[in-house]
Amino acid sequence: MSPDEEEIVPAVRADNLYKIFGKRSDRALKMLSEGASTDEAKALGVTPAVVDVSFDVEPGEIFVVMGLSGSGKSTLIRMLNGLLEPTGGHVEIDGANITDLRPKELRSVRQKKISMVFQHFALFPHRTVLDNAAYGLEVQGVDTAERRERAQRALGMVGLEGWETHLPEQLSGGMQQRVGLARALASESEIMLMDEAFSALDPLIRRDMQTQLLELQSQLGKTIVFITHDLNEAMRLGDRIAVMRSGRIVQIGTAEEILNDPANDYVAQFVQDVDRTRVLTATSVMEQPLAVVAANAGPRAALRTMRENQSGAAFVLDRERRLVGAVRADPVAEAVRKGEDKLDGLIEEELQTVTPDTAVADLFAPAAESPLPLAVIDERNRLLGVIPRVTLLAALGNVNGHDAPRHTSVAEMEAEADDVPGPAADDDGKEEAAGVDS
Amino acid sequence: MSTPDMGAHVLASSQWVNQHFPFFGDIGKTIAGWFSWLQVGKWFSALVDWATNHLDPLFSFINDVLQWCVDSLTSVFLFLPALIFALILALIAWGIRGVRFGIFAFLSLALIVQMGQWKDAMNTLSLVLVASVIAVVIGIPIGIASARSSTVSSIVKPILDFMQTLPAFVYLIPAVSFFSIGSVPGVVATVVFALPPGVRLTELGIRQVDKEMVEAGEAFGAPPMKILTRIQFPLALPTIMAGINQVIMLSLSLVVIAGMVGAGGLGGVVYQAISNLDLVAGFEGGVAVVILAIYLDRVTASLGTRSPVARAQKAAAKA
Numbered sequence: 169m170s171p172d173e174e175e176i177v178p179a180v181r182a183d184n185l186y187k188i189f190g191k192r193s194d195r196a197l198k199m200l201s202e203g204a205s206t207d208e209a210k211a212l213g214v215t216p217a218v219v220d221v222s223f224d225v226e227p228g229e230i231f232v233v234m235g236l237s238g239s240g241k242s243t244l245i246r247m248l249n250g251l252l253e254p255t256g257g258h259v260e261i262d263g264a265n266i267t268d269l270r271p272k273e274l275r276s277v278r279q280k281k282i283s284m285v286f287q288h289f290a291l292f293p294h295r296t297v298l299d300n301a302a303y304g305l306e307v308q309g310v311d312t313a314e315r316r317e318r319a320q321r322a323l324g325m326v327g328l329e330g331w332e333t334h335l336p337e338q339l340s341g342g343m344q345q346r347v348g349l350a351r352a353l354a355s356e357s358e359i360m361l362m363d364e365a366f367s368a369l370d371p372l373i374r375r376d377m378q379t380q381l382l383e384l385q386s387q388l389g390k391t392i393v394f395i396t397h398d399l400n401e402a403m404r405l406g407d408r409i410a411v412m413r414s415g416r417i418v419q420i421g422t423a424e425e426i427l428n429d430p431a432n433d434y435v436a437q438f439v440q441d442v443d444r445t446r447v448l449t450a451t452s453v454m455e456q457p458l459a460v461v462a463a464n465a466g467p468r469a470a471l472r473t474m475r476e477n478q479s480g481a482a483f484v485l486d487r488e489r490r491l492v493g494a495v496r497a498d499p500v501a502e503a504v505r506k507g508e509d510k511l512d513g514l515i516e517e518e519l520q521t522v523t524p525d526t527a528v529a530d531l532f533a534p535a536a537e538s539p540l541p542l543a544v545i546d547e548r549n550r551l552l553g554v555i556p557r558v559t560l561l562a563a564l565g566n567v568n569g570h571d572a573p574r575h576t577s578v579a580e581m582e583a584e585a586d587d588v589p590g591p592a593a594d595d596d597g598k599e600e601a602a603g604v605d606s
Numbered sequence: 607m608s609t610p611d612m613g614a615h616v617l618a619s620s621q622w623v624n625q626h627f628p629f630f631g632d633i634g635k636t637i638a639g640w641f642s643w644l645q646v647g648k649w650f651s652a653l654v655d656w657a658t659n660h661l662d663p664l665f666s667f668i669n670d671v672l673q674w675c676v677d678s679l680t681s682v683f684l685f686l687p688a689l690i691f692a693l694i695l696a697l698i699a700w701g702i703r704g705v706r707f708g709i710f711a712f713l714s715l716a717l718i719v720q721m722g723q724w725k726d727a728m729n730t731l732s733l734v735l736v737a738s739v740i741a742v743v744i745g746i747p748i749g750i751a752s753a754r755s756s757t758v759s760s761i762v763k764p765i766l767d768f769m770q771t772l773p774a775f776v777y778l779i780p781a782v783s784f785f786s787i788g789s790v791p792g793v794v795a796t797v798v799f800a801l802p803p804g805v806r807l808t809e810l811g812i813r814q815v816d817k818e819m820v821e822a823g824e825a826f827g828a829p830p831m832k833i834l835t836r837i838q839f840p841l842a843l844p845t846i847m848a849g850i851n852q853v854i855m856l857s858l859s860l861v862v863i864a865g866m867v868g869a870g871g872l873g874g875v876v877y878q879a880i881s882n883l884d885l886v887a888g889f890e891g892g893v894a895v896v897i898l899a900i901y902l903d904r905v906t907a908s909l910g911t912r913s914p915v916a917r918a919q920k921a922a923a924k925a
Contacts, residue, residue: 246821249825251821251824251825272829274827275827275828275829276827277827278824278825278826278827279826279827280827282825283825283826284821284822284825284826286818286821286822286825287818288816288818290816290818290819290821290822291819291822292819292822292837292841293841293915293918294840294841294913294914294915294917294918295918296918296921296922303822303826304826304827307823307826307827307828307832308827333922334922335918335919335922337919338922351826355826361825
């Protein structure tokens with residue numbers, strides 16, 4: 169994907185997809201596309217599994233389709249690689265319509281572009297781990313030596329070196345699914361479909377696998393369509409989440425959008441039990457850093473900034489808004505009294521910093537250890553925002569509604585650098601924090 | 607309530623119905639008259655006649671081929687002295703199943719020799735093998751086709767039911783009119799009789815293969831033929847082998863009946879013994895059949911456990 173392309177072609181695109189099982193599916197399709205309800209269509213004796221589903225999956229994105237069993241998500245994912253033929257609508261892979269392809273062309277798309285990971289692993293019991301991982305390559309006609317090498321590499325990526333000659337049944341469930349993952353990775357297709365891939369694993373293993381998938385994803389940048397019925401899993405993995413209910417998509421959005429702005433009661437009910445501290449990130453609770461001083465400013469200016477903001481400390485930034493450190497009011501006042509004109513020697517450089525996508529749950533430990541507010545910095549060390557301890561606590565108390573005021577007064581907290589109400593915990597927060605230097 | 611009482615009761619009431627409602631009987635006769643053109647047996651007979659008259663070249667070709675197969679196989683079996691060949695069969699049994707079964711096989715085969723039934727037993731063995739091979743060669747592809755298509759399956763199933771339940775003697779009659787007396791009608795009737803389990807268990811085995819595994823093959827873009835040969839067939843093999851085992855067992859059971867149409871072998875021995883009320887020969891022939899049955903059953907059953915999965919397990923255990 170070169171950045172100078174005018175429009176990014178979605179890796180996967182579903183366009184008004186319908187899948188209706190039953191004899192009179194054509195009539196049902198017509199009824200549904202004219203706006204009939206699913207129940208009306210069911211009266212024809214058909215089962216509408218997927219109804220008018222459209223979405224784009226951007227390259228490099230993890231797109232999660234979340235729904236309870238029977239919501240049509242498994243049917244949907246099987247249409248994306250043509251295992252099931254849509255009753256209506258079509259699927260595009262890298263901009264090419266695959267719905268009308270002949271079987272042979274479709275097979276070639278599956279070999280090269282899309283791989284799949286299955287709920288119950290679907291490993292071949294009569295093949296070794298290595299031969300299982302090499303299956304996709306074998307189908308592509310890659311010769312033995314090369315496919316073994318590539319399968320070996322894929323097994324290495326999922327941490328299964330040394331298990332090549334074992335049989336799937338000799339492995340634990342989590343390891344088996346890693347073989348399934350390696351099989352999908354080995355074919356080196358850009359798109360991976362994961363059908364309830366971790367649902368058959370017990371919760372601890374499932375978390376490990378999620379972590380591993382996220383790590384792999386940060387290295388490989390595949391386009392992943394992930395099906396799950398577990399909302400926490402969806403929130404943890406998904407860049408965007410599509411919530412499905414009886415064949416329709418009821419909402420598509422980021423985890424935070426779905427949490428904070430559910431499209432309807434169904435979604436709202438669904439998300440009410442979610443552990444928000446795991447879903448909300450530093451971005452959504454951080455505030456504008458007001459008490460900041462330039463690195464080349466004098467103690468007098470620093471002290472004034474702190475006074476203006478009724479703060480006991482200030483963050484020190486360089487010209488590019490990169491975080492240098494922090495200064496506290498007392499030593500600065502001392503320096504002013506002594507008539508010094510530089511902050512050198514007063515700056516504390518050991519600060520607790522977090523990245524914007526750190527989960528709120530993971531902010532508590534650093535916040536507890538730090539006397540200063542947490543600094544939220546981007547990958548270039550630029551200060552995006554700050555999270556005073558009291559803001560964090562307020563956010564925690566606030567998990568049931570985003571409309572309530574985020575926090576009250578912070579001025580009484582000693583050594584807290586901020587007392588101005590920050591942006592609300594919605595999307596705008598991100599932009600305001602990012603555009604803080606304007 | 608005892609049965610004769612009930613029979614008498616039913617009879618009495620049917621007489622009562624006939625007396626008081628004579629028109630029921632008349633209606634019955636009238637309806638029967640409407641369907642007098644329906645002569646299932648005659649049609650079948652006519653079909654057999656037509657086939658006998660018109661397909662003779664085909665039948666005589668099949669006849670020659672099958673006769674040649676059975677004869678050459680028998681002469682191979684009888685080429686070596688009886689005890690030496692029995693020893694070879696026992697060694698095969700040893701190799702496949704273990705030393706105990708090997709010894710048992712040798713002793714029981716030697717008993718056949720001692721009873722003077724060896725020649726007939728080998729004749730029967732070759733009949734069974736020829737019939738089984740044909741049944742398997744025909745049955746497995748039909749089984750695969752039925753597993754892949756529900757339409758094929760729904761057509762094949764009633765035919766198989768028919769083949770299995772029609773008394774075996776009944777298809778000996780057309781077999782004789784096509785191929786006259788001898789081994790060949792025996793083989794043909796045996797094939798028809800032994801085919802169904804081969805088809806059914808092949809279909810079952812392939813349908814039982816985990817759907818997700820077949821999907822995995824499809825999802826990685828494997829063509830249907832590769833999915834069949836690399837995934838479905840290997841995983842269905844234990845069930846298919848059980849089917850082959852059943853085919854062989856049914857062949858053996860019908861080969862004895864085929865003795866009636868002059869198929870020879872142990873069937874001939876038993877049939878003769880029945881005609882002459884010769885208990886000695888009948889029992890000896892029967893025991894020889896049982897020994898062959900045990901041998902073939904155990905050997906083929908063991909082959910069934912040597913599935914690709916089991917082989918992979920062995921290989922993995924060694925590694």
